[in-house]
Amino acid sequence: MNGKKIAVGICGASGMPYAKRLLEVLAESGAFVYAVASSAAKPIFKSELGVEFQDFANALSKKCPSVKFFDDFDFSAPIASGSFCFDAMAICPCSMKTLSRIATATGDNLVCRAGDVALKERRRLVLVARETPLSLIHLRNMVSLTEAGATVLPACPAFYFKESSVNELVDFVVARTISAMGFRQNLTAQWGEKHQ
């Protein structure tokens, strides 16, 4: 992912360990990361990880200057415009609210606007959806988004590599997210191959 431009949206859904790990892996890969958390995401980040989102963001962008964080309503951010050619976007975790807003192209915060840009520019958009159970409305929104070219990737780890820790389960979802964006990952093995 070195040199790729990758947008990351973080929404107010459970699953902040996925968001944190995804951002760290992308940062360490040398990618240029354009990240934005919704206002609902920040308190959930603190409650699930025990760290203020802003403190995490400051530390990561200091360690990896290729990672930049933008405000939720900063429509002048590069990823708000189709003329800025980012390679792919993941929204991780993706709430049902953001899912519905991207399905209806509201563009009313930077996460939704960047998701809308990814779809209209025919770039890879991966929605790491987190809700259970799903209503018919959630499912219909997922169909609309899939028809529009997005990948709906439920935050749904598997157990077939005999994962023994929460971190390994988190890595499973992050690895699938990176693959769905079209990049190689080496967090987990591929079925039928030995992990290197």
Ligand SMILES: Cc1cc2nc3c(=O)[nH]c(=O)nc-3n(C[C@H](O)[C@H](O)[C@H](O)COP(=O)(O)O)c2cc1C
């Ligand atoms: C602790 C907590 C956990 C939540 N988990 C989820 C969730 O897993 N999925 C979901 O769709 N909404 C969840 N919500 C509700 C969303 O945060 C809420 O709908 C919010 O408006 C989403 O805004 P956003 O999509 O702009 O981030 C949760 C709320 C709280 C307070």
